[in-house]
Amino acid sequence: MIIVTGAAGFIASNLIKKLNSEGFNHIIAVDKFDNADKNKNLEGLKIQEKVERDVFFNWLEKQDPKMIEFIFHLGARTDTTEFDKELLSQLNTEYSKKIWLKCIEMQIPLVYASSAATYGLGELGYDDDESKIPHLKPLNPYGVSKNEFDIWALNQKVKPFYWTGLKFFNVYGPGEYHKGRMASVILHAYRQISESGKMKLFRSHNPEFKDGEQMRDFVFVNDVVDVMIWLMHHRKNSGIYNLGSGKARTFLDLVKAVFKSMKMKEDISFIDTPEDIRDKYQYFTEANMEKLKSIGYPKDFTSLEEGVDQYLQNIKK
Template sequence: MIIVTGAAGFIASNLIKKLNSEGFNHIIAVDRFDNPEKNKNLEDLKIQKKIEREQFFEWLDKQNEKEVEFIFHLGARTDTAEFDVDLLNKLNTEYTKKMWEKCIDMQIPLIYASSAATYGLGEFGYEDDENKISELKPLNPYGISKNEFDKWALKQDKKPFFWTGLKFFNVYGPREYHKGRMASVILHAYKQISDTGKMKLFRSHNPDFKDGEQMRDFVFVYDVVNVMIWLMHHRKNSGIYNLGSGKARTFLDLVKAVFRSMNKKEDISFIDTPEDIRDKYQYFTEAKMEKLKSIGYPHEFTDLESGVDAYMQEMKL
């Protein structure tokens, strides 16, 4: 059996769908199943059992560890505007420490979700060099909680026999409709253009960037899933890895791709970035992907236009 935490969420439900397509149907889905909209992500998936997040470790202790083939720990409090430090520490740091220790005791390989939010403003670049992780300065409590676990993991003398932390960049794609304001800009663009025929972007407040030319590393969720499944089969070269497309693109590129894919005439305007986030606004992110490629990952990543087209096609289904 394969355990997936955060199972009803965006990335995890896409992962389960891909696992099902490869014949892995003994999936243990771990989450809080109290959100009807989010639970729709599980309706078309083959799942052996659902376990509430708070009951998971008790359930795991009763299992024969030989039955558990792999754990994908993707569950977390992912709201970058969450300022309850105790909650983030409990769900993102301490829960993952317990998962790590169980994987050591039961000899279960582990992939867990870190985040590109750990890089902060990118003062130290976006290279997944484990020697630099202690120097990083995340901009919000969410990023801090993820970085604290990364730092803790690297200091441990005992580790799972295979483990990987993945720093997800700006992931977009199907099954994110429940995320509200935390959904990708692509989904927000689709909704705004559908409703108004127009799209508003944040104006640049940095003289080095023109309006709309702020850049992000946008990565298609199917690419993210492919990396995780490849690592599950690979099971060597443990460590912390970036997971982006490796190519920064502008918000204008993104929105123009959405207009084109929707067969709509471009109508883009700009509004001021809210003052309360202006000093923490990232103008450039780009994952350095050489480390993942160096261990043999063979696949190319979907370019933004192709990813938007594929996503928009799914929107129409």
Template sequence: MIVVTGAVGFIGSQLIEKLNNENFNNVIAVDKFDNPIKNSNIEGLKILEKVDREVFQQWLDVNYEEVEFIFHIGAKTDTTLFDEELLNRLNTQYTKDLWLRCVKYQIPVVYASSAATYGLGEHGYEDDEKQIPNLKPLNPYGQSKQDFDIWALEQPEKPFYWAGLKFFNVYGPNEYHKGRMASVVWHAYNQIKDTGAMKLFRSHNAQYKDGEQMRDFVYVKDVVDVCYWLMHHRKDSGIYNLGSGKARTFLDLTKAVFKAMGKEENISFIDTPEDIRDKYQYFTEANMSKLRGIGYSKKFHDLEEGVEEYVGKHLGI
């Protein structure tokens, strides 16, 4: 059995589809299952059992001998949430409890960290584990991920194989339920569909022109391909960046969406909301040499390829 937490979410549901496509059908799906809209993400997928996240750790205590691998993708991912107790409980402590079980039962695990741990990028975007304690996340969500990464690295006992993945700006199918936290691709598609135009955040940093703020946008299909590869690799444990490795501007992204929709470009700018303005990242770019260095060689989608597939095949023009 292969466990996927966050099963009805964006990345988790895509990972289960990938596993099914590779003929792994004994999947244990872990989540809340209290949102009918999100639950539709796994309709038609081959799932052996659904387990509520609140009882999963106890389920694992009973069923560990049958579990071959765990993908711990589930988390509270709202970067605007300031409930530190909730984030600690669902992100940091939950993952600690799972880690200790993976040590005890000798189960390999891949877990979701985040590029939000890098903060403003003062120390760059290299996944050097010696640098991790120096990182300064900009919000409690990023801190909850940072706290676990540091804790994991400090542990004298570790699962025989483990990997933490710092996801950068992931976009793709099954993210529609994320609201404000959905990718700019999703928001651009819907704005353009509804109004024929797209409003981007104005730059409030003299180093960047409007729309030229840059992010490492990574297609979710590439993310799940890496997860699947790691399940078979099972060596070189550690924390890894997972982005495309190439920063692109929001203008590039928006133009790609207009092109994929076959519509004429119409882009304007609005002020960045004040509640996120002082915590806004103007540049992120994953250094991918560490993952490449352990043998991952598959090409990532470039932004235009990913947007064209996402918009054309999954969102519908």
């Protein structure tokens, strides 16, 4: 069995789809299955059992550890505008600690989701140097909750025999349709352009960046899934790793790629960044991917233009 938490979510459902394609069909899907739109991500996938998030640890107690091959812990409260610190601590930090301890007790290898939100404004850069992690300054409670678990994990004297934390950058691709405001700019762009023929981007409130030239490391979900499955097979070099494309691109680049894929004339304007996120807005992120490459990860990452086109072809289907 392979356990995937957050199973109905965007990244996890893509992971299960790829695992199925490689012959892994004994999937234990863990989530809070209360969102009909989100649950559509699991339609057609081969899943052995669905387990509610709140009873997962009771379920786990009854299992033979020898039957569990791997845990991918991708479940989390991922809303960067969530300010209920207690909720974020409970779902993102404390729940992850319980999974970590069970992986030690039951000798199960673990890959878990961290986040590039831990880097804050990038004052210390975007290097996955573990010595810098205690000094990072996330901009929101979500990033804090993820960073707190990373710090806790690094400080543990006893660890799972294999474990990896992945700092996801701006992941995009099929399966994020349920995410509302938290969906990628690509999905928002496709919807906005489909409805109006136009796209509005956030204006820059930082004199160092022109409007639309704010930069992000956009990474295609297929690449993220490939890395996770490679780590499952690799099972060496435990630690915390960046997972982005390694190349920052502007929002203008992204939206132009959407217009091109939709075969429509560009029409881009700018609006003020909402005040509730303006002082917590990242103007630049770029994953240093040398650490993952140094342990032997062999694949190249999908270009933004290619990834956008693949994603939009999927949406059209």
